[in-house]
Amino acid sequence: MEDEEGECGIDDCCSTLIRWERFRSHVVGSIRWGGLGLVMFIENVFPPIPSELVLPLAGFLVDQGTLNPVAAVVAATLGSVLGAAVLYEAGRHGGRPLVLRYGKVLRVDAARLDRADDWMDRHGTKVVLLARMVPLARSVVSVPAGTARMGRGRFLVYS
Secondary structure (H helix, E strand, C coil): CECCCCCECHHHHHHHHHHHHHHHHHHHHHHHHHHHHHHHHHHHHCCCCCHHHCHHHHHHHHHHCCCCHHHHHHHHHHHHHHHHHHHHHHHHHHHHHHHHHCHHHHCCCHHHHHHHHHHHHHHHHHHHHHHCCCCCHHHHCHHHHHHCCCCHHHHHHHC
């Protein structure tokens, strides 16, 4: 629901998180490693839902013996990297025009994009590697890596 000023209320945010929590629990619990990979993919493509909400459930299922630990690691990694690759390709093929078109939503203007491009040119691999360890940044970094035309193989290795 929207309040009188037209903004989303805290109840809506909580409700959305609760629905997401139920969805991911159902998917991972029902289809195990395939569900884990799918949820990790979704979380990468649609930030700001962090994997920190999914991986504890996977760890619990591994501990309970209902999810193979190797399959869990492979599925989570594969889902995460495939999600990052989708955003990388969006940046690579859509480039600056795509980012600037959705700049208001992404909170990016031309000046910020110029700074991000310069930074990516100077520190690209370090930025990708370190950003993959930070919630939200792990998804967002894929787009500038694509727009900077970092090599695909290099991007995937550092992801």
